[in-house]
Amino acid sequence: MRVLITGTMGFIGFHLANRLLADGHFVTGYDAMTDYYDPQLKQARLDILRRRNGFTPVIARLEDMATLERTAEEAQPDVIVHLAAQAGVRYSIEHPRTYVDSNLVGSFNVLEVARQLKPKHLLCASTSSIYGGNEVMPFREIDKADLPITLYAATKKAMEAMAHSYAHLWNIPTTCFRFFTVYGPWGRPDMALFKFVDAICKDRPIEIYGMGEMKRDFTYIDDLIEAIVRLIGLPPEPGKPVAGGIDTLSGVAPWRTVNIAGGTPIGLLEFVEAIERALGRPAEKILLPMQMGDVRETFADHHLLEALTGYRPSTTVEVGVKAFVDWYRGHYGI
Incomplete structure (x- = not known):
């Protein structure tokens, strides 16, 4: 093809x-x-x-x-x-x-x-x-x-x-x-996962918007x-x-x-906890209000994708975040 x-x-x-x-x-x-x-x-x-x-x-x-x-x-x-x-x-x-x-x-x-x-x-x-x-x-x-x-x-x-x-x-x-x-290996530097991992590895605090109450699928x-x-x-x-x-x-x-999407929203603070476990170190967190253009939650209905393809995304945040951290450390020699 x-x-x-x-x-x-x-x-x-x-x-x-x-x-x-x-x-x-x-x-x-x-x-x-x-x-x-x-x-x-x-x-x-x-x-x-x-x-x-x-x-x-x-x-x-x-x-x-x-x-x-x-x-x-x-x-x-x-x-x-x-x-x-x-x-x-x-x-x-x-x-x-x-x-x-x-x-x-x-x-x-x-x-x-x-x-x-x-x-x-x-x-x-x-x-x-x-x-x-x-x-x-x-x-x-x-x-x-x-x-x-x-x-x-x-x-x-x-x-x-x-x-x-x-x-x-x-x-x-x-x-x-x-x-x-x-998210995952080779991800964009402007996305939360990349920014959080980079900041924690360089001993900088991370900024968490929505006071940590937002959820993402x-x-x-x-x-x-x-x-x-x-x-x-x-x-x-x-x-x-x-x-x-x-x-x-x-x-x-x-x-x-x-x-x-898998239809399994995860709280942003739970996502950060997965990053901390993957890095083996805590993050210094600064909680901030929501930014202009943000939404409080995203949550996908996955049933059409599953009906068409017989497939539904299922990789856990724990597994996915660790894969990104492993890539980041290898790519940047950290």
Whole structure:
């Protein structure tokens, strides 16, 4: 199988490309070396992928339509997985235009490429942040998600809507998956786990927002990748919804959206305790109020994912945090 993945220097794109290459597929990776976080970490991921047979890297922005079109034409992908995006809830408050350029213009360009090439399946990364102001838990894909509270979430919601229109107009089988606080080895430095481990190892206090009362449906990276790989082989088929009224399959397009998470929210202080056990040392904690754009809890309904794939993320925080700590110590020599 030939796969075009956007965002292969990123955390999730790197792991997905690595998995697909290990499974014997051919991967064209398209990504830009932006400075949102340490470019050396992105370069290290890319260096690993370059050593794999079947990998072709292209370094360019999604907004560069000419290069994206040329790359896709040369790759002739059976499947496109669109993971590249400007991530980060808080960063979107300070740098909104970056999100419009990457998540709207960039995603539009990917959709145009899909229209031209007609892949067997287009898969696009969305986010749990889409649920925004929803108060009913767990978050079900069939619930309305019309109240985003950050521009990041709004751009991802717009991406889902644009993907639906293209699926309808051009008959492109499309799955949008909503990620819930993904963590693990090679994770992003702006995420809580990386920041906490780095601070504790360097004898700095950690800042815990929401006075430690927030909860997150943490998803370990290997679980996420397994779910994506299974969904790749399940393009939406019109008129064939999953039984039970839980499917988001569109009535007018080969399109659906799926949560990827285990449905087991963990308190932030419990998460920190797992970090302390993995490091073998306590953290100095500073409890702070919630920040602008934060939500108190995320909690995924996992039943659609399980009905489609027979799979549900199940790696415990204890196991996942230890795997990250082991990677961090090895990568940084600590």
